[in-house]
Amino acid sequence: xxxxxxxxxxxxxxxxxxxxxxxxxxxxxxxxxxxxxxxxxxxxxxxxxxxxxxxxxxxxxxxxxxxxxxxxxxxxxxxxxxxxxxxxxxxxxxxxxxxxxxxxxxxxxxxxxxxxxxxxxxxxxxxxxxxxxxxxxxxxxxxxxxxxxxxxxxxxxxxxxxxxxxxxxxxxxxxxxxxxxxxxxxxxxxxxxxxxxxxxxxxxxxxxxxxxxxxxxxxxxxxxxxxxxxxxxxxxxxxxxxxxxxxxxxxxxxxxxxxxxxxxxxxxxxxxxxxxxxxxxxxxxxxxxxxxxxxxxxxxxxxxxxxxxxxxxxxxxxxxxxxxxxxxxxxxxxxxxxxxxx
Amino acid sequence: xxxxxxxxxxxxxxxxxxxxxxxxxxxxxxxxxxxxxxxxxxxxxxxxxxxxxxxxxxxxxxxxxxxxxxxxxxxxxxxxxxxxxxxxxxxxxxxxxxxxxxxxxxxxxxxxxxxxxxxxxxxxxxxxxxxxxxxxxxxxxxxxxxxxxxxxxxxxxxxxxxxxxxxxxxxxxxxxxxxxxxxxxxxxxxxxxxxxxxxxxxxxxxxxxxxxxxxxxxxxxxxxxxxxxxxxxxxxxxxxxxxxxxxxxxxxxxxxxxxxxxxxxxxxxxxxxxxxxxxxxxxxxxxxxxxxxxxxxxxxxxxxxxxxxxxxxxxxxxxxxxxxxxxxxxxxxxxxxxxxxx
Numbered sequence: 207x208x209x210x211x212x213x214x215x216x217x218x219x220x221x222x223x224x225x226x227x228x229x230x231x232x233x234x235x236x237x238x239x240x241x242x243x244x245x246x247x248x249x250x251x252x253x254x255x256x257x258x259x260x261x262x263x264x265x266x267x268x269x270x271x272x273x274x275x276x277x278x279x280x281x282x283x284x285x286x287x288x289x290x291x292x293x294x295x296x297x298x299x300x301x302x303x304x305x306x307x308x309x310x311x312x313x314x315x316x317x318x319x320x321x322x323x324x325x326x327x328x329x330x331x332x333x334x335x336x337x338x339x340x341x342x343x344x345x346x347x348x349x350x351x352x353x354x355x356x357x358x359x360x361x362x363x364x365x366x367x368x369x370x371x372x373x374x375x376x377x378x379x380x381x382x383x384x385x386x387x388x389x390x391x392x393x394x395x396x397x398x399x400x401x402x403x404x405x406x407x408x409x410x411x412x413x414x415x416x417x418x419x420x421x422x423x424x425x426x427x428x429x430x431x432x433x434x435x436x437x438x439x440x441x442x443x444x445x446x447x448x449x450x451x452x453x454x455x456x457x458x459x460x461x462x463x464x465x466x467x468x469x470x471x472x473x474x475x476x477x478x479x480x481x482x483x484x485x486x487x488x489x490x491x492x493x494x495x496x497x498x499x500x501x502x503x504x505x506x507x508x509x510x511x512x513x514x515x516x517x518x519x520x521x522x523x524x525x526x527x528x529x530x531x532x533x534x535x536x537x538x539x540x541x542x543x544x545x546x547x548x
Numbered sequence: 549x550x551x552x553x554x555x556x557x558x559x560x561x562x563x564x565x566x567x568x569x570x571x572x573x574x575x576x577x578x579x580x581x582x583x584x585x586x587x588x589x590x591x592x593x594x595x596x597x598x599x600x601x602x603x604x605x606x607x608x609x610x611x612x613x614x615x616x617x618x619x620x621x622x623x624x625x626x627x628x629x630x631x632x633x634x635x636x637x638x639x640x641x642x643x644x645x646x647x648x649x650x651x652x653x654x655x656x657x658x659x660x661x662x663x664x665x666x667x668x669x670x671x672x673x674x675x676x677x678x679x680x681x682x683x684x685x686x687x688x689x690x691x692x693x694x695x696x697x698x699x700x701x702x703x704x705x706x707x708x709x710x711x712x713x714x715x716x717x718x719x720x721x722x723x724x725x726x727x728x729x730x731x732x733x734x735x736x737x738x739x740x741x742x743x744x745x746x747x748x749x750x751x752x753x754x755x756x757x758x759x760x761x762x763x764x765x766x767x768x769x770x771x772x773x774x775x776x777x778x779x780x781x782x783x784x785x786x787x788x789x790x791x792x793x794x795x796x797x798x799x800x801x802x803x804x805x806x807x808x809x810x811x812x813x814x815x816x817x818x819x820x821x822x823x824x825x826x827x828x829x830x831x832x833x834x835x836x837x838x839x840x841x842x843x844x845x846x847x848x849x850x851x852x853x854x855x856x857x858x859x860x861x862x863x864x865x866x867x868x869x870x871x872x873x874x875x876x877x878x879x880x881x882x883x884x885x886x887x888x889x890x
Contacts, residue, residue: 467809483817
């Protein structure tokens with residue numbers, strides 16, 4: 207054991223609007239003795255994701271809300287330090303809902319996965335393209351979007367962790383890919399490094415008008431991460447039988463009043479489009495299939511990603527808002543502890 | 549030829565809100581001489597449908613708007629009186645976009661169908677369960693809804709021509725069927741004659757609360773004809789992986805301001821539901837399959853319907869609004885001419 211103190215971020219109050227650090231308490235606990243079947247994980251990296259914000263609200267979404275006074279839920283990557291469980295041995299690297307804390311004691315139930323052992327992959331990538339992010343992009347696009355050669359794929363939050371991967375998979379599927387992002391730097395990264403066909407800066411351009419110009423025959427596939435005006439602009443430019451993958455509605459996660467649905471909702475009818483809600487947890491059983499393909503593309507140099515790794519568990523609450531003001535560049539990760547030399 | 553005057557309702561101005569008779573002009577034209585390949589249809593019945601209202605607006609939906617000054621578009625049933633076309637002979641009964649008029653000259657192009665010849669079926673039924681209405685209910689429910697035994701099916705405008713048929717097909721598929729309608733009389737018809745499991749009167753009850761009571765585990769299939777608060781109530785009560793057939797948004801067809809989409813739109817995501825826009829014209833090629841099944845159920849006495857037949861082409865404009873104030877009982881049809889003795 208390297209430490210015997212477990213720092214834990216507890217949810218103190220349900221945030222109103224953007225989260226405040228005062229919505230959380232950091233406490234120091236001791237690590238309980240391991241019972242039969244249990245094992246101790248030292249957390250190395252914590253993934254910060256837009257969905258974390260929804261978990262703090264008092265309403266059940268696809269998972270129950272985090273209880274007030276309990277450790278904030280979060281996806282993490284850690285190393286097994288001690289084990290009374292035959293399936294998980296000391297030294298194993300695992301991902302799961304490890305929480306906003308230094309240590310997690312598991313009995314192996316719930317979501318607890320040993321990482322696949324790919325060559326030349328940094329550990330943080332298992333919270334990114336070889337983790338939930340990769341599965342989300344892969345199954346959302348491939349299973350729900352069903353991309354076909356020559357189709358037009360449009361992505362909101364396109365420079366984000368999921369969006370940037372969706373676009374690159376779309377290019378591999380020979381789609382025409384248009385990304386929507388919030389800075390010139392992000393737009394340039396999409397078109398120059400990721401080779402998207404076009405990018406729209408939603409802060410300086412009319413998304414509706416630009417989509418009409420760039421996709422005059424309409425959008426075949428829209429990968430929706432954002433909601434609000436951007437979703438409306440896309441729904442206003444659908445092609446017949448368009449598929450909309452409803453993966454996120456980031457723009458309204460901090461809303462303090464009821465947010466209306468998209469004004470262009472009737473276009474779903476007239477264009478005979480399909481809107482499908484998508485949560486990656488439904489696809490866990492097929493993760494091997496996705497990771498195999500993602501790794502093969504990655505090994506060929508066809509998948510790029512960016513990550514912003516912020517040092518220190520103490521920075522978790524204040525960093526989460528970066529996902530909502532767009533100030534992060536790539537996958538947002540908190541580094542909790544130094545990687546062990548493996 | 550019984551008459552040589554063709555009364556025609558022309559669209560004079562684009563209605564704002566509910567249509568006014570003054571939005572139309574009735575003119576009297578002569579019937580043109582038939583050219584090679586053409587045939588003359590005398591219209592017997594005109595179908596009034598909610599979608600007619602959308603065709604009057606200046607925006608293209610799934611079909612172009614009716615041009616100002618041209619004959620109002622409408623689905624009709626008529627008899628071929630004279631023919632220079634080998635496929636359509638005098639005496640054939642046909643359906644198609646015959647328009648709000650006494651006579652229609654066709655060259656057989658576009659949508660023009662000889663009615664199937666079922667025994668003991670009144671002609672008006674070919675504008676109802678053996679016409680577009682039947683195809684809409686059948687393919688919307690069976691192909692998009694994919695009903696399974698024991699699932700809960702909820703229908704808005706359930707006492708309407710499409711809705712009442714959807715519910716009865718749902719019962720044949722062993723679903724639990726809940727209908728939403730606007731009068732006690734309609735609700736009683738749904739539960740007593742059509743044997744729906746329950747009915748909700750949206751004018752006197754909270755649809756949201758009643759759905760929560762009647763379907764505590766959520767709705768598997770929602771057949772949406774209406775939009776607005778009723779759509780929102782259904783989206784607020786979805787079961788995991790619900791299917792929503794977006795067939796109509798009647799409540800907003802007369803809107804004079806932009807209507808927001810459903811406030812419960814995010815539930816599509818959290819419940820991993822699918823919303824599919826549906827227009828029956830996409831299924832024309834498979835009409836034989838639908839009519840065969842519908843007739844077999846009808847012949848067994850399992851499909852009931854109501855119709856309200858209003859005499860006289862002159863009453864078409866003023867009757868259409870009945871579909872929007874809910875004062876019609878069953879399929880709304882204008883009788884243009886006496887049926888010939890066949």
